[in-house]
Amino acid sequence: MALSKKPYRGCRDFFPKDMRVRDFIFGKMKVAAESFAFEPYDGPLLEEVDLYLAKSGEELINDQIYSFTDRGDRKVAIRPEMTPTVARMAAQVHREVAKPIRWYSIPNLLRYEKPQRGRLREHWQFNADVFGAPEHMAEIEILSLVVHLLKSFGANESMFSILLNDRRIVDTVFNDLLKLNQQESYKLYKVIDRAKKVTAEKLDIMVSEIITDADMVTIFKEYLALNTLDSLKAFIEKNNLTENAANFMEFFHKIEKLEVAKYITYDPMIVRGLDYYTGVVFEIFDKHPDNRRAIAGGGAYANLLQIFNEKPLAGIGFGLGDVTLRDFLETHELLPDLTKAKNELFIAYFDEESEETAWNLAHGLRQENLKVELNLGTMKFKKVFTVAQNKGHEFLAMIGSTEREAGEVQIKNLTKKEAKNFKLDDINGIKEFIK
């Protein structure tokens, strides 16, 4: 029986036209990260399952992770996210290296998802994390980096915003105001995390399963309706939570003075699904009516290094996936046309006797790092121009019997329609004509 030519469900084949888009996107990520002096890292594709059991949360473990037992009886998982790996790596070196640690990576990650727009099983995710920086400073650095990256594609504040909250605000509302116990609180977190994806009725039902007191439900709804820093401030003061909210307010006032402020909105529904977040949490949201969704998310995690028996080291990071980013860029028409390859010189020869000459010419020019495509075999003259242009070449080199006998090659500029003959060994002359 014939095998399927299609890729595994929820995964992609990247043909050259797709790969050029991916390389373009990854290139921007690298430039942005390095503009902020972040250093590159990567971890293994497989991690022991325990690493995710510790802090990633039950949805990831129960429904999404690809895990199995290896031939040596170890329980392993294909990495579904990068934060546990970067924390594991930081735990190895944080005592020796200069802090803050600024690291970035673009790993491929796998989750068992039902494939849909913006969500596949395999995706690549730009991750940037800061460890060991003074409070609030790392938050500003991370938010500035994500804005810088999106701006480098040509995006602006009409296209995206940063929806931001703080787990410590949520905690104080849940614990001090709604008087929820730990288990109820955990459940309500999961409800809020899904709040934007369900109807108001469905949300009411989910909330009523956790909060039974009608007054408390009213307070919770008041909280969910907050949509500016001022409304949050009033809510906090009215409910006497000023002291517990002081840290976040201070952060917000600091950031207000900076350029990044114009992208930021307070949003009480942002809590993030992963269990390890402890401070500021945020999502980058696409404002376009056709693509209203989160394209990135992140937050601060204070206690991740303790799972390796290390002393606490404050961390903050974000992940931005290539699938959602590409949707964002396409929706806003921010991708250049990359359908064609960018090559430099196509070499064609017209008789068997010229083959060796053609190989030698290709060899000489490739030594000079020119992008040279040698046609593998003789070809017909009338086909040459179409083939060379379809493959994205700017120049054409032709060797027929006349040129060979004269020890020459004709080079043609396909845009300017200019041609010039060169001696076969005049590699520098040809290079100058082309560059």
Next chain:
Amino acid sequence: MALSKKPYRGCRDFFPKDMRVRDFIFGKMKVAAESFAFEPYDGPLLEEVDLYLAKSGEELINDQIYSFTDRGDRKVAIRPEMTPTVARMAAQVHREVAKPIRWYSIPNLLRYEKPQRGRLREHWQFNADVFGAPEHMAEIEILSLVVHLLKSFGANESMFSILLNDRRIVDTVFNDLLKLNQQESYKLYKVIDRAKKVTAEKLDIMVSEIITDADMVTIFKEYLALNTLDSLKAFIEKNNLTENAANFMEFFHKIEKLEVAKYITYDPMIVRGLDYYTGVVFEIFDKHPDNRRAIAGGGAYANLLQIFNEKPLAGIGFGLGDVTLRDFLETHELLPDLTKAKNELFIAYFDEESEETAWNLAHGLRQENLKVELNLGTMKFKKVFTVAQNKGHEFLAMIGSTEREAGEVQIKNLTKKEAKNFKLDDINGIKEFIK
């Protein structure tokens, strides 16, 4: 219990100093591939197991592959090699695209190996393949590319050679000369593939289990002792195999005239372990006494597209792993020193009042794509120089109360020990001083 900080067995954590080496190596691979007008592609991390069952051979399936059943009851595998994927992708598009197809990729691959020098469970592998080219031409193109790549690192013919054979030579020796049936032939392939890794005695025993006739053993040993094209030619003629070997001889004569010839040696023991090869097979061998091993291998496969019910399309490719390549480059001292990051400007400020000024300066310079590290928090003057130099910065920007009051920043060239003051908004002036 505390979790392990170490990576999963046989996999690597790439800290920034390792990642810079990897990026350096991958960069050379991309430049080499594009000098030959190869286009980038990539496939999914997971493939259905059937894809490897078809043609990859029993060692891979029985001992090396990471396979498991997914939550939807599909038998899947983490890709252990790239050829089946690239064949699957070529099968999708070969009827529409211009041929030959020249594609390259640098995927991460996983095999369940016992970790040792040159062999890990996870590695990255540069793959380049040509589909649909006239016979012999694609072989030359692929061999030229691998030589070009190694030369681009500074390697030369004293450091590596290409050991080359042809499956059709082996087939005619096995079938026409040794009169082996298909099963015996398959077994003897596997014996030859391991021949260089076992003692002469062990080899004798393994051979004797397949070839029982003493005269035949002698002939087989004669074959194994061939080490030049001339000796092969004599052997072929003596045994009346001229017709069956004609294609390979023609290829060898063609290649003799080209620059790539000086790297090539005929080697009867090169057969390659994967079942799909049908023509020329080769390995790149490190000549250094401390690292005598294959660093890359490949070959021609004529029938891989048939498993997808497509008409035959000749393919040839090779894979070069990052682990063996790094060993090669280190053994021959071909790696530059990449222990330090390459940054441009370190910004330090000395009092809280300068924080906002420092953020704004960092923001302005990053817009110009300078690699700017802002120290997150105030720092002591005497520490500034050491920190900036350790992080690989060439320039230092300092803001203290004097500068802030004058609306200025002092920029210092750390190599030339020159300093100059700039107005804070003179981003272009600062950029010119730095670039």
